[in-house]
Amino acid sequence: MKNIRFAAAAAVAVVAGAVAMGGPASAGPLSAARPTAHAAPAMPANGTTARVAAATLAKSGAWGKARPVPGLVALNRGATQR
Amino acid sequence: MSCASPGNCVATGRYTDAHRHLQVFITEEKNGAWGNARSVPGLAALNKSDADAFAVSCASPGNCALTGGYTDAHRHFHVFVTDEKKGTWQNAHMLSFGKLDPGGTEIAFSMSCGSPGNCALAGSYFTADGNEQAFVAEANPDPVAYVADERGGWDPAQQVFGGTGDFNISGFAELNSVSCGSPANCAAAGDYITASNTKLAFVVNEVSGSWGNAMRVPGIATLATAGFAEVGSVSCASPGNCVVGGTYEGAHGNQLFVADQSTSTSTVLTLSAATARAGHEQTEKISVQVRPRASGVPDGTVTVKAGNTTVCVITLAGGKGACALRATQLRPGSYQLTAGYGGDAVYSGSASAARKLTVTR
Numbered sequence: 202m203k204n205i206r207f208a209a210a211a212a213v214a215v216v217a218g219a220v221a222m223g224g225p226a227s228a229g230p231l232s233a234a235r236p237t238a239h240a241a242p243a244m245p246a247n248g249t250t251a252r253v254a255a256a257t258l259a260k261s262g263a264w265g266k267a268r269p270v271p272g273l274v275a276l277n278r279g280a281t282q283r
Numbered sequence: 284m285s286c287a288s289p290g291n292c293v294a295t296g297r298y299t300d301a302h303r304h305l306q307v308f309i310t311e312e313k314n315g316a317w318g319n320a321r322s323v324p325g326l327a328a329l330n331k332s333d334a335d336a337f338a339v340s341c342a343s344p345g346n347c348a349l350t351g352g353y354t355d356a357h358r359h360f361h362v363f364v365t366d367e368k369k370g371t372w373q374n375a376h377m378l379s380f381g382k383l384d385p386g387g388t389e390i391a392f393s394m395s396c397g398s399p400g401n402c403a404l405a406g407s408y409f410t411a412d413g414n415e416q417a418f419v420a421e422a423n424p425d426p427v428a429y430v431a432d433e434r435g436g437w438d439p440a441q442q443v444f445g446g447t448g449d450f451n452i453s454g455f456a457e458l459n460s461v462s463c464g465s466p467a468n469c470a471a472a473g474d475y476i477t478a479s480n481t482k483l484a485f486v487v488n489e490v491s492g493s494w495g496n497a498m499r500v501p502g503i504a505t506l507a508t509a510g511f512a513e514v515g516s517v518s519c520a521s522p523g524n525c526v527v528g529g530t531y532e533g534a535h536g537n538q539l540f541v542a543d544q545s546t547s548t549s550t551v552l553t554l555s556a557a558t559a560r561a562g563h564e565q566t567e568k569i570s571v572q573v574r575p576r577a578s579g580v581p582d583g584t585v586t587v588k589a590g591n592t593t594v595c596v597i598t599l600a601g602g603k604g605a606c607a608l609r610a611t612q613l614r615p616g617s618y619q620l621t622a623g624y625g626g627d628a629v630y631s632g633s634a635s636a637a638r639k640l641t642v643t644r
Contacts, residue, residue: 262629264578273544274538277538280535
């Protein structure tokens with residue numbers, strides 16, 4: 202449970218003013234860092250109209266099962282020996 | 284860092300000012316040229332000690348959003364947001380948590396903009412009471428997962444709730460990543476501590492501006508036999524079509540997982556026979572099956588056509604269905620039959636390959 206302890210420690214550091222959250226701050230924005238322009242469809246400028254259009258079109262989708270990254274287990278054999 | 288187009292990017296980070304306080308800067312690349320780094324407008328008035336940059340997302344060149352954190356006069360840590368509108372950064376302001384009333388520590392881990400002025404951010408706040416000393420003394424305050432939407436202006440943050448049964452994120456839960464396939468259609472992912480003190484990954488979907496209940500990433504408990512999994516990132520190419528990735532500890536040590544979310548389906552059309560005799564066409568049974576790419580069972584109807592003429596409409600049950608031709612439905616000749624699935628709230632429609640049916644005299 203080392204990560205639980207890390208989270209607690211990070212929180213304490215924040216309150217203490219150290220703002221020691223470099224990990225999450227840099228790791229988090231992977232999605233934000235992606236070019237979003239391609240994902241933004243041509244939507245009406247009016248917010249309400251945009252939401253109505255989205256309500257008409259959006260599908261929620263279904264999540265498939267988690268699976269190991271293909272081929273990685275064979276490469277990452279050292280992980281078992283730790 | 285976020286790039287809206289080639290040569291048009293925004294980067295953020297923190298610096299130490301003359302008072303030895305951490306502050307947040309923005310630097311912008313326009314048409315391939317990086318400008319000078321500058322302070323986030325309005326943040327100096329909010330920040331009484333140290334601030335940090337969390338995430339930036341650009342929907343188009345000159346239209347970005349930035350989130351970070353700052354320390355107020357009571358040494359509480361809050362989330363700030365600021366928007367760039369047509370190349371001009373607005374003053375930073377505190378993200379409202381409304382009635383959630385966190386104990387004084389709020390963190391945003393990720394932000395994504397589906398279009399200018401339509402963004403989402405995800406993070407955690409801490410439930411410890413507002414007393415700083417009590418909070419620091421608390422050995423393990425549980426973070427609570429939240430999301431917040433920008434729809435023109437920023438809505439107050441809302442707590443993410445789990446489903447029922449064995450999945451419950453009312454304790455420790457962190458949201459590490461959010462991605463929007465389009466405005467108001469996003470997915471966020473994080474990890475939580477289970478009742479049996481294992482750590483597993485979860486996802487939560489926003490559809491047309493409404494966030495649903497969080498759900499455990501399907502199959503992650505089976506992979507993470509050592510009881511540990513964490514989300515790294517989620518990314519959505521379009522609404523309902525995302526992928527989440529992270530790490531888990533299983534039979535082969537520490538490994539990485541991926542899981543896909545998909546709206547895609549495929550429709551299969553099957554004829555009981557390639558020929559039918561005119562006037563006796565009721566012997567021809569037409570079967571359809573709609574298969575999701577990811578998981579689940581599609582609902583809705585499938586329309587079977589011979590050319591442009593509708594032959595029958597089948598209501599799916601368990602993703603399957605069938606119909607029979609009427610005795611004198613088709614004139615003698617050759618027909619190309621196709622099946623078209625119209626989709627439902629979860630899945631997109633799809634069409635089958637054509638099947639040839641010959642009606643003989």
